[in-house]
Amino acid sequence: MKNIVRLCIFDTVTRNCKFINKYRMPERHSGVLDVSVDNVIFGFDENILKVLVIERKPFPDEKKGMSAIPGDLVYPKESLDEAAARVLKDLTSLEGLFLKQFHTFGNPNRVKDLKDQEWLTNFRLNPERRVITIAYYSLIKMDEYQLLPSYFAEKAEWVDVLEVPDLAFDHNEIVSKALEALRQGLDKEQIGFELLPEKFTLTQLQNLYEIILNKKFDKRNFRKNIKKMEHVVPLNEKQEGVLHKPAQLFKFEKAV
Amino acid sequence: MKNIVRLCIFDTVTRNCKFINKYRMPERHSGVLDVSVDNVIFGFDENILKVLVIERKPFPDEKKGMSAIPGDLVYPKESLDEAAARVLKDLTSLEGLFLKQFHTFGNPNRVKDLKDQEWLTNFRLNPERRVITIAYYSLIKMDEYQLLPSYFAEKAEWVDVLEVPDLAFDHNEIVSKALEALRQGLDKEQIGFELLPEKFTLTQLQNLYEIILNKKFDKRNFRKNIKKMEHVVPLNEKQEGVLHKPAQLFKFEKAV
DNA sequence: TATACTTAGTGTAAAAATAACACTTATTAA
DNA sequence: TTAATAAGTGTTATTTTTACACTAAGTATA
Incomplete structure (x- = not known):
């Protein structure tokens, strides 16, 4: 137990100090990561396969939002599947939909590489922290969905899967891996049923x-x-x- | 930028204070997660498919180690693939081996559920923190490998894939999902080549x-x-x- | 009410892939 | 020389896959 030290976290704004017992990691270990889920939502409309793309709400003093795949940081008490379902529900109000985890993206620079770091705050991200994201894809029937404004999305729109615009971070890569995973699973999963x-x-x-x-x-x-x-x-x-x-x-x- | 606050981290043992600029997350957001990689290493020996299981080094004042799949926290500067390759190299001294990410496990209680919390320090884990692990499987030729003692493993041994003993955390589940993924990939990947x-x-x-x-x-x-x-x-x-x-x-x- | 337009719906034959099956051959040890 | 052991090899029946073109049912309009 000698690796547990007592730390004081002092907030210079509120002037409060909170004591915590902290396990001291070996220097090289991380613990400075954020974890999010991203959700590639496919919808099918007659002859086109579409993907849901959101524009983040710009913060009050910012001019424009930015396009991305819907996602959010994982809350402390929820599982990864629950986090993905929550993102989906916030946007569509639908529950119990098909959801499949397909890959985790964790390049250390996937957030920092972004040219315009101002955009980061747009995503409620701390530019100093590395973000790892667990990516899901999900399927919804276009005739059922109703896009809702959500706390993280200014507007949401469907785009043709073959004409996805430039997205934030590595989200274009995530979309193309999602499509690959969807193709793989087409016969196995109940994909027709969902679309x-x-x-x-x-x-x-x-x-x-x-x-x-x-x-x-x-x-x-x-x-x-x-x-x-x-x-x-x-x-x-x-x-x-x-x-x-x-x-x-x-x-x-x-x-x- | 009004969400950035200046915090002092005061270590009561060393009596040092370190100032950092910290982005203040919305309350419900996480940021209290650790991220690790776990690596299910398959080896093939004539007629048996084996899995590499390690016993963690017991800390000086502890009696026994504990069996698990090799893994480690992800370092700040390395990608997930690099972390998995590092774990593999530490154990076998081999580089450039086949490695495949197959699933991410993130149940909020996968660490805390462990009955004997003392074991956690054995794994260099802080029992208060949630750990998400990105699981890989890898393949090595038994005639090439040489098991090395590593800083995290007291001893490493091969066990028959059908007779895996009880392992720490959800590692038994991870092994069985790895086997499933291996079967899936058998024709697609160059698996014979590797084994x-x-x-x-x-x-x-x-x-x-x-x-x-x-x-x-x-x-x-x-x-x-x-x-x-x-x-x-x-x-x-x-x-x-x-x-x-x-x-x-x-x-x-x-x-x- | 006949005609033009549009998409729905249907069967067969050839080719390819898969499955089932048993004996001979090369080598070593006794 | 013989016994033991695993290697190596072809054919036939069955199933699956592919290629291909016309008739049917409904609507709109002349």
Whole structure:
């Protein structure tokens, strides 16, 4: 126990001193890191796969916000999954959505490299501290979502996944790794279930696959494969309001 | 910039005061986390897949060490990959080995839940702080490795992957997720390359696949598949010192 | 009410991949 | 010379994948 020392933390503004017992780390050890989660939110809209990009609220005396992937520091009492779900809920008011951790980014300069350090305060980040971020991707149905202003986002908007603008930090890299992870998981996870409206046509489903994988499929072969998936079930309903032969509607059935 | 305050850190032992400029986080934000890397090291030995388990050096006044996966806090200036490589090098003196990040574990209680809190100091951890760990797995050829005593490990030993003993924290969970990730990556990554000796027989290669995937293969079909892989190339050499028909030797050729 | 337009929906045959299966060969030791 | 051991090798049946083009159902309009 000889490595525990008593420290006084004195705040020169409030003039308060708080004593703490602190374990003294070997010099080289860290303990000067912040940990955040970032959440790449995918939505599918007819023929385009979109990503949710936010503009941070500018602080009162600042001119403009800055674009980024939604994220926040992890709170002391919550798990990483909970933190990612919280960010998602603040923005969309939706809970229980699909969320998948795919990579952790921790380059020591990922924050400091930023040219305009003023922007950092925009993100409530201390420019002196290193930030490690655990990245998640999540999937939401466009017909369900409703973008909310949140305490960390001035505005949120959907952008085409192939035309993501320049983002803060290494967020462009994070988005492209998320897309890779999404492609990997397409067959394994219940991804169609998460991205399509409740009732959908087989053409919509095929579109989803083609756009995510950036690859064309043969219509007949695709449908043969779908028939084998017992979680895609036909409804006794047809598409309405289209000016051509209406397609049969299908739904997903959750596995038991 | 009004969120930056000047703090004095006063060490009651050395009687020194250090002033720092500190960004004041919103109350709910963290900044009280430690970040570590843990490294599940797989080695393959003829017919067994093994994992490297260390016993921490007991502190002078403590009786026994404790078993765990090798890991360490991340240093301020190094990337996560570098931290994982450093842990690996300290233990084996090998550099440039295969390393893959597979998951980040951050349950808020993964450290505090430990019953015997005394053990924590054994790991140089402050029991008051939450620890998030980025987990890697790595692969080494058993015929190359040489276990070294390191500053954090009293002794290191290989254990059968199916008979891993009880480990500290959530390290058993980490090992089983690592095995899952290894199985996933078996075909994609150059895993055989990393686990077999330089020259190997097709039976050894088949063994490796069967043990990692826990599944039997037909000898002839397996060999047909290997013939398609242009990175597995036959040598003009045969096995020596065996009391049966000697097998042809093969090597891996790195892709261009 | 016929026609033009649009997307939905469907089957078959060839090719490729996978799975199942058993005997002969090369070497060493006794 | 023989016994023991693991190496090495081909064929056939089955399944999966690929390639390919026309008819059907509905809407709008002339």
